[in-house]
Amino acid sequence: MEHIPLNFPFLAAALLAGVAFYIIIFKRNLIKLIMGVALLASAVNLFLVALGYRAGGNAPIYTDVPEGPMVLPVPQALTLTSIVINVAVLALMLTMVVHIYRHTGDIDSEKSRRLKG
Amino acid sequence: MDSLITHSPALIVALPLVAAFAIPLISRAGYRVSNTFNLVIFSLIAFLVAILAVDVHSVGIRVYTFGATAAELALPGGYTVPVRIMFEVDGMSIFMGIIITTVTLAALIYSLHFLKGRTGQARFYSLMMLLYAGMMGLAFTGDMFNLFVFLEIASIAGAGLAAYRTNMADAVEGGFKYIVISAISALLVLFAIGILYAQYNVLSIAALAHYMQYTTLDMMALGLLGGAFVMKLAGVPLHMWAPDTYTVAPAGTTPMILAASYTSMYALYRMTFTLYGVHIDTTAIGWIVIIVGVLSMFIGVMMAVHQTDIKRMMAYHAISQGGYMLLGVGVGLAVLADPVALANYGRDAINGGIFHIINHVFYKALLFMTAEAIFFRIGTRDTNKMGGLARNMKWTAIFYIIGALAISGIPPLNGFASKLLIYETVLKFNPVLSVIAMFVSLVTLASFAKVFYSAFTGPEMPAYKEVREVPKSMIIGMSILAACVIFFGIFPGLVVDTIVAPATNALINQASYINAVMGAVP
Amino acid sequence: MLSKIVRTVANQLILFILIFGLYIIAHGHLTPGGGFQGGAVIVSGVVMLLVAFSSKELKKSLRERFLSIMESTGALILIGLALAGIGTVFAYNFLVGTSIFGRIPPTGPNPGDIWTGGVIPLMNLAVGIKVIAGLSAVVLAMALFVNGEEVEE
Numbered sequence: 001m002e003h004i005p006l007n008f009p010f011l012a013a014a015l016l017a018g019v020a021f022y023i024i025i026f027k028r029n030l031i032k033l034i035m036g037v038a039l040l041a042s043a044v045n046l047f048l049v050a051l052g053y054r055a056g057g058n059a060p061i062y063t064d065v066p067e068g069p070m071v072l073p074v075p076q077a078l079t080l081t082s083i084v085i086n087v088a089v090l091a092l093m094l095t096m097v098v099h100i101y102r103h104t105g106d107i108d109s110e111k112s113r114r115l116k117g
Numbered sequence: 118m119d120s121l122i123t124h125s126p127a128l129i130v131a132l133p134l135v136a137a138f139a140i141p142l143i144s145r146a147g148y149r150v151s152n153t154f155n156l157v158i159f160s161l162i163a164f165l166v167a168i169l170a171v172d173v174h175s176v177g178i179r180v181y182t183f184g185a186t187a188a189e190l191a192l193p194g195g196y197t198v199p200v201r202i203m204f205e206v207d208g209m210s211i212f213m214g215i216i217i218t219t220v221t222l223a224a225l226i227y228s229l230h231f232l233k234g235r236t237g238q239a240r241f242y243s244l245m246m247l248l249y250a251g252m253m254g255l256a257f258t259g260d261m262f263n264l265f266v267f268l269e270i271a272s273i274a275g276a277g278l279a280a281y282r283t284n285m286a287d288a289v290e291g292g293f294k295y296i297v298i299s300a301i302s303a304l305l306v307l308f309a310i311g312i313l314y315a316q317y318n319v320l321s322i323a324a325l326a327h328y329m330q331y332t333t334l335d336m337m338a339l340g341l342l343g344g345a346f347v348m349k350l351a352g353v354p355l356h357m358w359a360p361d362t363y364t365v366a367p368a369g370t371t372p373m374i375l376a377a378s379y380t381s382m383y384a385l386y387r388m389t390f391t392l393y394g395v396h397i398d399t400t401a402i403g404w405i406v407i408i409v410g411v412l413s414m415f416i417g418v419m420m421a422v423h424q425t426d427i428k429r430m431m432a433y434h435a436i437s438q439g440g441y442m443l444l445g446v447g448v449g450l451a452v453l454a455d456p457v458a459l460a461n462y463g464r465d466a467i468n469g470g471i472f473h474i475i476n477h478v479f480y481k482a483l484l485f486m487t488a489e490a491i492f493f494r495i496g497t498r499d500t501n502k503m504g505g506l507a508r509n510m511k512w513t514a515i516f517y518i519i520g521a522l523a524i525s526g527i528p529p530l531n532g533f534a535s536k537l538l539i540y541e542t543v544l545k546f547n548p549v550l551s552v553i554a555m556f557v558s559l560v561t562l563a564s565f566a567k568v569f570y571s572a573f574t575g576p577e578m579p580a581y582k583e584v585r586e587v588p589k590s591m592i593i594g595m596s597i598l599a600a601c602v603i604f605f606g607i608f609p610g611l612v613v614d615t616i617v618a619p620a621t622n623a624l625i626n627q628a629s630y631i632n633a634v635m636g637a638v639p
Numbered sequence: 640m641l642s643k644i645v646r647t648v649a650n651q652l653i654l655f656i657l658i659f660g661l662y663i664i665a666h667g668h669l670t671p672g673g674g675f676q677g678g679a680v681i682v683s684g685v686v687m688l689l690v691a692f693s694s695k696e697l698k699k700s701l702r703e704r705f706l707s708i709m710e711s712t713g714a715l716i717l718i719g720l721a722l723a724g725i726g727t728v729f730a731y732n733f734l735v736g737t738s739i740f741g742r743i744p745p746t747g748p749n750p751g752d753i754w755t756g757g758v759i760p761l762m763n764l765a766v767g768i769k770v771i772a773g774l775s776a777v778v779l780a781m782a783l784f785v786n787g788e789e790v791e792e
Contacts, residue, residue: 037300044304051315063748084675085269089300091777096293103286114287115361138714141707
């Protein structure tokens, strides 16, 4: 455990965010776009949970807690709210893509555009 | 009555939520019952906003802490850091609240007749109430995480409304673009909130402003927040979603989605003026805001001139007028550190920018409603196919003329007052910007005159012989906004002194915002 | 619709998933979990039923009207509990000092005392009801939509 640098979760979050932005900007398939947004959400959630870690900390539950520091509970609450909101957003996006496919028969973002100019 | 005023920030956000979830139950009893319920609850909410506005303008900043023994108890006994969720209503917040409530009232009355014959009516009003609750929460919030939650509520409800007409292909496409952009920008805001929490361990805006030391990580957070809010308010170069979404939203909901964009602009000002305030290099940040404003003005109006779809043209004009607001407030931000220039023209520049927000929302909402009225009767938005409608749709033509004159800045309507403030103050700052602003105003007038000639005047087309005027509820909705446009144009001084000047004072005066929460903490 | 074996097993398993989800909802103030998490577990059971039986079959059992009423009721209970806190202002609040509001239990495990959480377990139940109804409606609507039918109003 000592070989892993302490800011490893933050590097992982940054890498996920980079991959997510690459997918959102450069891919044309609408389903891949939605997956990119889901990856960005995962990156931000990982970043928030990793913020609260204190070295050698215990879970922030008061009953029968062993001695030592506790990890911060507030980022965990923020992450829960963020996960719930992202579930709603992803459901909405997926339903809209199914509607677009029904109307235009294509889920390529170049071919299914009707509003131009 | 006193307790009603004390608890009104919470009730203003809680009552629309009650309405949003009660409407699917009540609408089973019939269409008249549910319309009456909507109007009664919304009048109650508008009354609460009015008494809160009178109170904030006379007494000062009002803080509401959730779950404390008294509403103003921001620091419970023994604490030095505010740890509870709170709403903090100052002059700028209640200014946005007045705009949002008026536009929603007009949209609610306008939509009463519009939905006959469509399914899912209960869900439509639920989404409108949720959008209203999200926008008011965003305007009143006093801590960062509530900003994120209410921003997402407003985005999801707005996207659901924009894609409401699922039988048309372009409606769903507009809604999809809106939700993708909103999701990305909200995730960037959450990232910045994480960075700020990691450094200072507080989430409340006043406490963060008190403890802020401007490190490199804080600069990154400011960049993320600025980028996210520019994405949401459709500033160039991140404006691609706006023409599509504003075009396809049904009935009175386009003005509400517009109001959501300007509430994001309010959030941007809250971040730069209040959260960071004295620590940032205001000249550099001010110039960035000015450049985004000038680009929006110019590109918006250039793209609008050759559109044939009437609502898409109005959407590009909305982008360009947003540039005016950014220009005015950006000039004020750039001279914030220089007290002589601030007293000379900086304060008036911010006055002009903020006054333009309320003017723009009113006349642009009026214009969008006339375009939807035309679409309701003749079923197309293409100006090449319209002609000679002024014979049959007299009221719509009159409202269109009022809106077009207001947007071009012709006296005595309200656009003239705010644009004159912006021209004069920006001239003292940098003359080139003022010349660009006046040129953009000229091109705006030209494009609206072109559409008026092609749509309303001219020989009567045989296909439109039986087109009648739109129903009464739609005319009442439009006339509320037209009355405001004319009133604000005739008495601009009164409006600036009563509503706009307290908002400007609230933005410039960061110390009073912090003291309302932190009290006398050293 | 999948084979007979899958359908029988799904019919038996939904009971255990329902109990597990309700356990997570009810103990939200003591163990990790709560309203949304328990609701999501139960909806995963509904998805299992949706896959085992086809969406046309499930539409006959889970009617849209029932889900809509359940969702609105859950949300209104939640907002009612939240607004009960400022009831002192407009009427005499008889709930202060009872086990729901305003009583601080002693630290440590309190065996046998089910009101240690105050108003939070009730809110968890309300959110759980709302999430079950809402997410089931979403999942059912998407499954029907992909198969080419619509949810009737």
